Every structure is written in structure tokens, then in C-alpha cells.
Amino acid sequence: MYLTIDGVEKSFSHQEKGQVKVLDHIQLEIEKGQFVSIVGPSGCGKSTLLYLVAGLEKADKGEIRIGGKRVTGAGPERVVVFQEAGLFPWLTILDNVTYGLLLKGISKVEARKKAVDMLKMVHLSNYLDAYPHQLSGGMKQRVAIARALVMEPDILLMDEPFAALDEQTRMVLHNELLEIWKKTQVTILFITHNIREAVLLSEKIVVFETRPGKIKAIFNSRTMKDGIMPNEVMFQLEKKILSSLQDEIEKVLKEEMGDDYIFKTGSLHRDSSGDLGSHI
Amino acid sequence: MFPSLTQVLQTLFKGIINGQITVAIVKSMSRLLIGFSIAISLGLLFGYLIWRFKFVEDTLGFLVTALQSIPSIVWFPLAIIWFGLNDLSILFIVTIGATWTMTISATSGFKNVPVLYQRVAKTLGSSGIHFLRTVILPASVPQIISGLRIAWAFSWRALMAGELLGSGGGLGHLLETGRSLGQMDLVISVMIIIGIIGVIMDNVVFLRLEKNVQRKWGIS
Numbered sequence: 167m168y169l170t171i172d173g174v175e176k177s178f179s180h181q182e183k184g185q186v187k188v189l190d191h192i193q194l195e196i197e198k199g200q201f202v203s204i205v206g207p208s209g210c211g212k213s214t215l216l217y218l219v220a221g222l223e224k225a226d227k228g229e230i231r232i233g234g235k236r237v238t239g240a241g242p243e244r245v246v247v248f249q250e251a252g253l254f255p256w257l258t259i260l261d262n263v264t265y266g267l268l269l270k271g272i273s274k275v276e277a278r279k280k281a282v283d284m285l286k287m288v289h290l291s292n293y294l295d296a297y298p299h300q301l302s303g304g305m306k307q308r309v310a311i312a313r314a315l316v317m318e319p320d321i322l323l324m325d326e327p328f329a330a331l332d333e334q335t336r337m338v339l340h341n342e343l344l345e346i347w348k349k350t351q352v353t354i355l356f357i358t359h360n361i362r363e364a365v366l367l368s369e370k371i372v373v374f375e376t377r378p379g380k381i382k383a384i385f386n387s388r389t390m391k392d393g394i395m396p397n398e399v400m401f402q403l404e405k406k407i408l409s410s411l412q413d414e415i416e417k418v419l420k421e422e423m424g425d426d427y428i429f430k431t432g433s434l435h436r437d438s439s440g441d442l443g444s445h446i
Numbered sequence: 447m448f449p450s451l452t453q454v455l456q457t458l459f460k461g462i463i464n465g466q467i468t469v470a471i472v473k474s475m476s477r478l479l480i481g482f483s484i485a486i487s488l489g490l491l492f493g494y495l496i497w498r499f500k501f502v503e504d505t506l507g508f509l510v511t512a513l514q515s516i517p518s519i520v521w522f523p524l525a526i527i528w529f530g531l532n533d534l535s536i537l538f539i540v541t542i543g544a545t546w547t548m549t550i551s552a553t554s555g556f557k558n559v560p561v562l563y564q565r566v567a568k569t570l571g572s573s574g575i576h577f578l579r580t581v582i583l584p585a586s587v588p589q590i591i592s593g594l595r596i597a598w599a600f601s602w603r604a605l606m607a608g609e610l611l612g613s614g615g616g617l618g619h620l621l622e623t624g625r626s627l628g629q630m631d632l633v634i635s636v637m638i639i640i641g642i643i644g645v646i647m648d649n650v651v652f653l654r655l656e657k658n659v660q661r662k663w664g665i666s
Binding site for chain 1: 560562563565566567568569570571576580581587662665
């Protein structure tokens with residue numbers, strides 16, 4: 167196994183509730199080159215798990231290994247794409263992308279060349295000297311992806327990278343991400359609360375249980391690498407994931423809206439023919 | 447006792463030509479520049495220490511707020527005893543006038559660097575001095591600039607007060623000379639110069655700096 171998450175536990179101290187367990191004995195293995203999504207309701211600790219893999223947080227128990235090597239801190243071989251692009255506003259787009267490369271000790275000329283190539287891949291080579299505020303949300307996120315990929319990481323960690331974008335932009339970026347993944351064969355760990363997104367993109371979908379965060383189920387959808395998944399298959403998978411998430415969603419909703427809330431079972435918010443926009 | 451406008455302008459013009467005012471300007475500005483630079487460096491250093499170490503924040507951080515509320519001219523008697531009635535005393539109050547407010551601006555600048563930028567930099571492999579230089583410092587530039595502006599105002603006032611009471615030339619000293627000679631036209635000329643320098647620094651230097659950063663960052 168390439169990435170091994172071995173019995174990881176994590177708690178945070180909460181002002182009123184004392185110690186809150188966010189992750190409880192997480193056991194997960196990911197192969198090299200796999201595209202794995204983690205879905206779960208908000209607050210289930212999926213982002214925390216990603217930060218643990220990134221080395222931005224430390225686990226209380228258990229360990230994370232990548233290629234047999236234990237993760238002890240943040241490092242450029244595990245780059246994160248966050249929900250917000252987080253581009254440095256004082257640097258141009260090109261400088262933002264070369265930032266990590268120069269840190270690696272790559273020469274300026276070489277770094278520039280790599281960055282330009284990568285920006286071409288995300289179709290932003292016309293904006294090399296622009297500043298981040300001149301770009302739209304989707305473009306910024308593409309720069310963030312380019313900045314991560316140019317590092318040639320062993321694993322790309324994505325923390326709801328498209329959640330803050332509008333639907334059209336998201337659709338375009340989904341396709342671009344899949345293209346990039348096929349081209350670079352990078353291992354991707356993708357966090358999302360959007361089931362459809364997870365089904366669309368990944369080969370393996372991990373469903374998280376909430377409070378404490380635990381793995382509830384793992385689904386495989388092997389069809390992606392060869393081509394587009396038939397609507398019906400996708401829909402069935404979505405439905406399966408939703409029903410497995412149901413209890414969790416209910417738990418969260420009850421906490422937020424009170425006990426009288428009852429979650430309608432099996433109601434995906436579209437009809438089963440998947441007509442919405444599918445004939446465009 | 448009010449001099450006429452023409453008389454004031456004449457004195458002003460003459461003073462600039464024959465060097466009386468020009469020399470005073472150069473003297474004052476050189477003092478200010480030295481004191482201000484020291485204050486900025488100290489402010490950034492203290493700001494860093496307060497941001498970085500909890501115990502410094504609990505001790506120095508608290509003290510700074512108290513110190514900042516003491517007008518810097520209040521330090522002058524002490525400065526005279528420590529350094530004598532000379533340049534050093536004036537430099538001391540100019541420096542101390544700007545240091546605390548700069549410390550406060552730098553601290554809040556460093557503290558308000560978005561966690562996201564820090565996380566991004568760390569996952570890209572930045573740490574230590576490089577992290578400070580390429581993330582923390584540039585990310586707090588907007589706040590540091592407004593800090594510079596306030597610090598400048600403080601030290602400019604401290605300088606005038608110090609020169610007025612102290613000796614050794616400068617615009618403040620020229621005011622005192624004007625007073626003792628009963629030369630009100632000179633006093634008002636110097637006041638005009640002080641006003642002009644203040645406006646130039648504020649509008650031309652700091653405001654432009656601020657605007658540049660805002661434009662580049664897309665804030666405003």
C-alpha cells in the first residue's frame with residue numbers, strides 16, 4: 167500500500183464540552199495513483215484527516231505512512247489544495263506558482279519554465295504577470311491546482327477545492343482535474359461533502375461517520391479511468407452512498423434543528439432519469 | 447504681534463536661500479530619519495517577539511500599551527539626565543515616540559496573517575527565516591504601512607518638541623531662536639515649513655505607498 171493511515175485518532179479541546187474526539191481509529195489504505203474521495207457531513211473530521219496526512223496537524227494516536235515513510239510534518243511531497251485558493255496577493259500568478267519550486271532549490275529559469283508549462287495545462291498562460299485579485303474564483307483555484315501540481319507531489323490533497331465555486335465553473339474544473347489526473351498519474355485524496363462530485367471523480371469513495379469521525383463504508387467505482395460512467399450506474403452508486411450517509415445527515419440535522427426533524431429517506435434532489443442538463 | 451504675509455514670505459524665501467532654514471530642515475530630517483529607522487526596526491523586532499512568544503506577549507505586550515500612552519516628550523527630562531542636553535536626547539525621544547506604536551502595528555499585522563497563507567507556505571516546504579521573509583512579513587505589509595504612517599506622525603511631533611526644548615539646530619530650535627529674537631516672521635515661516643513637510647510625507651510618501659499596495663492586492 168502506498169498511503170497507509172493506521173489507527174489514527176485525534177481530539178480537540180472544546181471550551182464547553184472539554185475534549186472532543188474528532189477522529190476515532192481511522193484505518194485506510196490508498197494505492198499509488200488512486201483517486202480517493204472522502205465524503206461526510208460537515209464537522210465529521212474529514213478535513214482534519216487531510217491535515218493530518220498533510221502534516222499540518224499531529225495525530226494523538228496511530229500513524230500515517232507514505233511509501234513506508236512516517237509523516238512527521240508538512241512537506242512539499244504532500245501538497246494541499248484548500249477550499250480557498252490562498253494565492254499570495256503580493257506575488258504575481260507566475261511567482262505564486264514558482265514559490266514552491268524555488269524553495270526546492272530549482273533554478274529560476276527552470277522553475278519559470280515548469281510553472282509556465284503547468285499554467286498552460288490549466289489554461290492560464292495568458293495571466294502570468296497578473297495579480298490574484300484580477301482573476302475570478304475559478305481561475306484562482308486553477309492557479310492553486312497548478313501551484314500544487316508543479317511541485318510534482320507524491321500525493322495531492324484536496325480539501326473541498328471546488329466548494330466555493332459556481333456550478334458551471336465546477337463542472338469545467340472537474341473535467342480538467344480528471345484530465346490532469348490521467349496525465350500525471352498523481353495520487354489524489356479528495357475531501358468533499360458533495361456525493362455527486364465524489365462519484366463523478368473518484369475510484370474509491372470513503373463515507374465518514376460523524377462525531378467521532380469514523381469510516382462507515384467504502385465504495386469502489388472502477389469505471390472512471392476508462393471513460394464516462396453510465397448515468398444509471400452513477401445514480402445507483404449515489405443512492406447507495408446517500409443511504410449510507412443518511413443516519414449521519416440526520417444526526418447533524420437533529421443537532422442543528424432540534425429533535426422534531428425527520429430526514430426523508432432516499433431522496434436525492436433530482437429525478438432518477440438524471441435528465442437535469444444531461445442532454446446539453 | 448503679527449507680521450504681515452509679505453514679511454513672512456520674504457523671511458521664508460531668504461531663509462531658504464541663505465541656508466538658515468535649509469540647514470535646519472536637513473538637520474531635523476537627518477535626526478528624524480535615524481530615529482525613525484531605529485524605531486521601525488525595534489518595532490518590527492518587538493512585534494515579532496510578541497507574536498512568536500506567549501510570555502513576551504504577556505509581559506512586553508502589556509507594557510507596550512501602557513508605554514504607548516505616554517507622550518514621548520515626557521521622556522525628555524530623563525533623557526537629559528541620561529544623555530545630557532544634546533542630539534542623543536532628541537534622538538532618544540524621537541525613537542521612543544515611534545517605537546511603541548510601531549510595535550503595536552507590527553504585532554497586529556503578524557497576528558492577522560491568514561492561517562491559510564501560512565498553511566499553504568508550509569505545505570510547499572517553507573519554514574524558519576524563509577517563512578518569515580516570504581509570508582509573514584509581506585502578508586502584514588498593509589498594516590505595517592499604516593503603522594509607519596502613525597509612527598512617523600508621532601516621531602515628527604516628538605522631534606519638534608525635543609528640538610524646541612533642546613539645542614543643536616533643527617527646525618524646532620529655529621522656532622526657539624525666532625521667539626528669543628522676537629522675530630515672529632521667522633517663527634511663522636518655520637511653522638509653514640513644518641506643515642509642508644508634514645503634508646508631503648503623509649500625502650506623497652505614505653498615502654502613495656498605501657495606495658500602491660492596495661492596488662496591487664486588489665483591496666479598496
